[in-house]
Amino acid sequence: MMARVSQEIIERVRDASDILDVVSKYVDLKKRGQNYFGLCPFHNEKTPSFSVAPAKEIFHCFGCGTGGSTIDFIMEYEKIGFVEAVQRLGEQYGIEVQLTQAKGGKELFSNLYKLHEMAMTLYHKNLFSEKGKSVLSYLSDRGLEKEILEQFKIGLAHETWNELLTLAKKKKMSNETLEKTGLFLKTEKGTFDRFRNRIMFPIFNTAGRVIAFGGRALDPEDPAKYLNSPETPLYRKRDIFYGLHSARQPIREHGYAIFVEGYMDFLQLFQAGIQNVIALSGTALTERHALQIRKFTHRVVLAYDGDSAGIDASVRAGYLLLRFGIEPGIVQIPDGMDPDDWVRKSGADELKEAVDKAVPVLLFHIQTKDAKSLPSVQRSEFIKDVVSQISGVSDGIIRDDLLKSLAQEMRVEESDLLKNMNSQKQRNLKEPIPASSRESNEIPLTSKVQKAQVILV
Ligand SMILES: [Zn+2]
Numbered sequence: 341m342m343a344r345v346s347q348e349i350i351e352r353v354r355d356a357s358d359i360l361d362v363v364s365k366y367v368d369l370k371k372r373g374q375n376y377f378g379l380c381p382f383h384n385e386k387t388p389s390f391s392v393a394p395a396k397e398i399f400h401c402f403g404c405g406t407g408g409s410t411i412d413f414i415m416e417y418e419k420i421g422f423v424e425a426v427q428r429l430g431e432q433y434g435i436e437v438q439l440t441q442a443k444g445g446k447e448l449f450s451n452l453y454k455l456h457e458m459a460m461t462l463y464h465k466n467l468f469s470e471k472g473k474s475v476l477s478y479l480s481d482r483g484l485e486k487e488i489l490e491q492f493k494i495g496l497a498h499e500t501w502n503e504l505l506t507l508a509k510k511k512k513m514s515n516e517t518l519e520k521t522g523l524f525l526k527t528e529k530g531t532f533d534r535f536r537n538r539i540m541f542p543i544f545n546t547a548g549r550v551i552a553f554g555g556r557a558l559d560p561e562d563p564a565k566y567l568n569s570p571e572t573p574l575y576r577k578r579d580i581f582y583g584l585h586s587a588r589q590p591i592r593e594h595g596y597a598i599f600v601e602g603y604m605d606f607l608q609l610f611q612a613g614i615q616n617v618i619a620l621s622g623t624a625l626t627e628r629h630a631l632q633i634r635k636f637t638h639r640v641v642l643a644y645d646g647d648s649a650g651i652d653a654s655v656r657a658g659y660l661l662l663r664f665g666i667e668p669g670i671v672q673i674p675d676g677m678d679p680d681d682w683v684r685k686s687g688a689d690e691l692k693e694a695v696d697k698a699v700p701v702l703l704f705h706i707q708t709k710d711a712k713s714l715p716s717v718q719r720s721e722f723i724k725d726v727v728s729q730i731s732g733v734s735d736g737i738i739r740d741d742l743l744k745s746l747a748q749e750m751r752v753e754e755s756d757l758l759k760n761m762n763s764q765k766q767r768n769l770k771e772p773i774p775a776s777s778r779e780s781n782e783i784p785l786t787s788k789v790q791k792a793q794v795i796l797v
Contacts, residue, residue, distance in 0.1 A: 345426050347449045348573045349437055353426050355545050356433040356579065358635045359410045360394045366417055374589070381417060382406045395589060397547060434631060451517040452574050456542075456550045458511065459504055459523055463495025463540040463553075472496045475539060475558065482604065483684045488611040491586075495540035497555060501532045522552070522572040535567065541582070541603040543568075543575070543621050548585040551575045554603055554622055568622040578626040581633070582606055582619040588636055590615040596639035598695060599625070599657070601650065605643070605679040612688035614695075625657040630664040639667050641698045643691070646673030646682075651708050658701030659729040662738065669698025672708075702726070702742055706749050723750055724760060731761045 360376060363369065369376040369392060380390035380401045389403035400407035406416060414425040423439065430437035466472050467489070475496050479489060488494075497503070508518060518524050518531065525532045538555030545551050552569035569575055581587075583606050591597045594616040600606055606619040620629070633640065640661055644650040650673070658668040671694045673682055683691055699707070706712065711722045726746055733739040743761070747754040 344440055345423055345437055346440055347446050349430070349435065350426060351449060351574070352435050352576070352579075353429050353433065353437065354409070354411070355547065356435055356632065357410045357429045358394070358546075359392055359397045359399060359413070361635045362410050362429070362432075363392050363399055363413055380404060380406070394592075434628070448517065448520065449573065451513060452521055452572070453549055453551075454511075455508060455513055455517060455521050455523065456552070456574070458507060459521075459553070460493050460495065460540075460542045460550045462504060462507060463497055463535075463542075464493045465495075466498060467494060467496040467539075471498065479539070482680075483611075484604075484607055485611065488607055492583075492607060492610075493542050493550070494607075495542070497533065497535040497538045497540050499537035501536065504533045504535075505531060520572055522570045522575070534569075537562075538567065543580060543582055544585045545574075545580065546585050546588065552580070552621075554582070556603070566622055576628075577621065577623045578628045579632060580621055581629065582621040583610065584618050584632075586610070587616055587618050591618075591636045595637060596641060597633055597637050598641045598643050600679050601644050601653070602678065602680065608680040608683045609688070609691070612683050612691075614688060614692065624653065625660055627660065627664070630661055630666060634664055634666060638665065639669075641669045641671060641695050643671040643673065643679045643695065645676075645678040647676045650678070655701060655705050655708070658704070659732070662701065662729075662742070663732045663734065665733075665735050665738065667738075668701050669695075670701055670704040671695055671698050672704070700745075702745055703749070712750065719750070723752065723757070724764075727757055727761050728764055731764055 360369070364376075367378040367381055367390065369378040370388070374393070374395060376392040376394070377388040378390050378392075379385055379388050380403055382390075382401060383404040383406075385403055390399070390401045392399045398407060398409060399413055408416075410429065411422065411425050414420070414428055415422060418425070418428070420428070427437045429435075467476055476489075479494070480486075484494075504523060505518075519526065523534055525534050535553060535555040537558050539558065541554040541556070542550040543552040543554060552572070552575035554569075555567045557565050557567070568577070571577060582603060587597070587610075596616065598609070598614065598617040600609065600617060600619045603619055603621075606617055609615075609617045618633075642654040642657055644654040644657075654670050658670055661668040671691075673679060673694075677685070679691060705726065709722060711719065714722060723746070727743075730739055730742045730746070733742065743754055743757050746752075747757055
């Protein structure tokens, strides 16, 4: 039997890779309208008839007729097989491609997509039904118009235990499919709909297919205000931005992306014409997110909530982006509001202005912690903390610039900061971090365990 790649891996590679990013490594492309053109690498020509359509994730040559997906391009260009092409792309995008001898779950995947599609249609129809009237008017009070609700297929899960389940069974979906979609709960008493009495936000992958949901509780007493789909073969939280399928073209055009925390923030901004926006779907920013966004832009403006949790999260996200060579600016949202509130209260122009004046992460960090007037012990702690953040930045020029502004702002000698950074690095070398704990969203191992692991290795 031939070596194969599981369907799950293929989907992940497809989703992570970006046609423009991949092809432009081989072909010099120029933008014309929505698409990009260049000289075809597959036939001899003097005028460009080779095109790439980023919105559709395909390439096509009007001269020789060659065309297809990102994987097809690599196969054709490198003259290699499907599995090898998936492996190459996997390497490029940090996805481990393991080969299996088992047969792939192509059917399972198409059923998982189908079931999500079905759920989205059901929830969306519910919102515009008689029973959805009060929720619809709530959303309209929050400033969301019908067009935006339709564009992003916002929906409503009724307060029933089996509305979706009944539909799925009628469509003869297998138990395996039901279990793996994450749309149901399995208990001793049976299987039930996971999402009940919630406003439903479908989460799309970059190709625009629905792969998960976020649900906002309608009952103010509900302990979980937001509930998201669990991790499934289709959905990996740490890889997915909410809204990226609609925002990636605007992001390319503006040359930067705006990050917000919530679905409502996203919808409000998008509706107000600020469309280079994406939301973290119920998770903190991860390294995988940074890799993902770097395919589209090297500049990010963080417009997180204006409360203290939002401020701390944006500082953390800012330093993480810096480590990946992405330049972050931070918007200070006034009076503990979130971007959604702010746009509704003051219109989009104030927010746009604030985005233009976004503050570099280091300055924002110093300002919000009022670091310049801290007593000396805390001041020293603050500086060491920032130095350790800066030492993780791999780009030497960015790192030097950061050290320079830290020295200037805090009125310390740059050479002292450099010394501190080097001694921190020395210490880190003595206590290597196991590869498994490097993911930013995993809990770091205690140093005792780390040491034990190092000894074992
Ligand atoms: Zn051609």
